[in-house]
Amino acid sequence: MKGGASRDRRAPFDMRRGRTLSSSGTMRTFKAFGPLILLLLLASSAWPQVEEEIPIEVFRLSDRVLVLREDVVGNNVTAIASKKGLVIVDDSGFPSTARKMRAIIEREFKRTDFAYVINTHFHWDHAWGNQVFPEATVVGHTNCAALMDGGDEYLASSGRDMRRRLEEEKALLGRTAPDSAQAQALRRSIQARERSIRDRAEGFAVVLPQTTFDDRLVLDLEDLTLKMYFFGRAHSGMDIFVHVPEEGVLVTGDVFLDRRWLPLFAGLPDLDVPRWIEVLHTILDGEERPSRIITGHLDLWTVEKLDLWRDYIVDNWSGLQKARAEGLGFEEAAARLPLGEPYHYLRQNGHSDARLQEFHRENLEAFWSQMVESAARSIRRVLGEHGIAAGLKEFKDLKAAKSRAFFSERQFNRAGYAFLEARKIDEAITVFKMSVELFPKSWNVYDSLAEAYAAKGKIKLAIGNYQRSLELNPDNQNAKAQLLKLRRDRE
Numbered sequence: 001m002k003g004g005a006s007r008d009r010r011a012p013f014d015m016r017r018g019r020t021l022s023s024s025g026t027m028r029t030f031k032a033f034g035p036l037i038l039l040l041l042l043a044s045s046a047w048p049q050v051e052e053e054i055p056i057e058v059f060r061l062s063d064r065v066l067v068l069r070e071d072v073v074g075n076n077v078t079a080i081a082s083k084k085g086l087v088i089v090d091d092s093g094f095p096s097t098a099r100k101m102r103a104i105i106e107r108e109f110k111r112t113d114f115a116y117v118i119n120t121h122f123h124w125d126h127a128w129g130n131q132v133f134p135e136a137t138v139v140g141h142t143n144c145a146a147l148m149d150g151g152d153e154y155l156a157s158s159g160r161d162m163r164r165r166l167e168e169e170k171a172l173l174g175r176t177a178p179d180s181a182q183a184q185a186l187r188r189s190i191q192a193r194e195r196s197i198r199d200r201a202e203g204f205a206v207v208l209p210q211t212t213f214d215d216r217l218v219l220d221l222e223d224l225t226l227k228m229y230f231f232g233r234a235h236s237g238m239d240i241f242v243h244v245p246e247e248g249v250l251v252t253g254d255v256f257l258d259r260r261w262l263p264l265f266a267g268l269p270d271l272d273v274p275r276w277i278e279v280l281h282t283i284l285d286g287e288e289r290p291s292r293i294i295t296g297h298l299d300l301w302t303v304e305k306l307d308l309w310r311d312y313i314v315d316n317w318s319g320l321q322k323a324r325a326e327g328l329g330f331e332e333a334a335a336r337l338p339l340g341e342p343y344h345y346l347r348q349n350g351h352s353d354a355r356l357q358e359f360h361r362e363n364l365e366a367f368w369s370q371m372v373e374s375a376a377r378s379i380r381r382v383l384g385e386h387g388i389a390a391g392l393k394e395f396k397d398l399k400a401a402k403s404r405a406f407f408s409e410r411q412f413n414r415a416g417y418a419f420l421e422a423r424k425i426d427e428a429i430t431v432f433k434m435s436v437e438l439f440p441k442s443w444n445v446y447d448s449l450a451e452a453y454a455a456k457g458k459i460k461l462a463i464g465n466y467q468r469s470l471e472l473n474p475d476n477q478n479a480k481a482q483l484l485k486l487r488r489d490r491e
Contacts (some may be wrong), residue, residue, distance in 0.1 A: 020159050065247050068101050074297040075125055078251050079105045082221035085115025089242050089251045091129035095199050098129025120253025122147050140209030141230055143238035148208050166193040174235055231279050245288035254296035264364040273317050273370050280310045320367050334364050365408045377410035381444035383427050395434050409439045413448055421451055428452045443473035459486055
């Protein structure tokens, strides 16, 4: 079973309440997309329309810095006024909303001279408003430009992904209690995806970063300095920070999400913990230490919260390094690093202690996989690049030399679901079977394998594995529900 996400309470931030505004604007197209994309976006059914007027909150942090937030996915769009022009950091995933934000910014600053748009990463909800600022130079990491430079295929694949996720969320909403927090979150996500699909059917264009960098970039704006750092592979493979020392402002994109009082590292692509620590030290320990943190979504942070994040990362990374240097295995190392009193602040997020412990365990596993080869990651790579036979051989080789690889049930489960979500069902079955072999006493591995067999249409095998999961965990409600459904469908 894949598992679900939890919602946290918002973190406080010391600034006045935002004002709700709306406006209108115009749009120019840099790069038209063709009939193929229109067909992909509009085929199958008519997407429900969402309301035209989306509230936009405006937070004035200073005379030179605004934060604008729309009410669908809660993006924070930062606007900075300098002598050399207006700067936008992230610009909403909806061109229609970006146009309204542009008009608000122009009215607030009484200027129209947009000089730069900075994309902290390539995700649609941060970069797909670029076209609304045609006169501005778009800045991003080299990887950001490379990934967005896919032309029609980039649009087509993103459209397919958007449609697939929309259908999945609609189906999940139908199975969710209407008044629950999960249902509320799903309705907001569905609204966002529907609006994005509609926007892209109305003259959408992808505008790539024209100025790119690999490590650091400094923009001298005469009265302000914009310092950009490549944070390392984190939320995406191109996450950057934007630091405005004169204003004490640090814009972090989605590396630090509002809901994550506890840092979550599991599943991050090519995680580089030493790089995280290096950048955090550079920003937090220098003379230009920021005082306000603008995250990618929802409430903003104080810098003290970022300090706590760093403490957590450094303490656990160094603790694991020390344990490994002493020749300890993962379980012994993890036992030395409980989620205890130093991190009592983490309990402010509303999670149960059990859930926090689970998150903490996943983080330790992700850190350990930086020091010792992750078997799941290696097998996933080999399977994806060279096929099932090569993946099975890699599994056999790693098992024969267990001391050089780290075997994590969670990581194998995550790898299997990555294949399943990509509709590579045979690869998913292969990984889940490996997981069953490695962790035969875990009810969850049988649940996951059963789901993959069901997706393959092998109903008898799916039923057998759900039954085995129930034997190990009689409280597995997912297995009970799926067995009922499979048996009903077979009749």
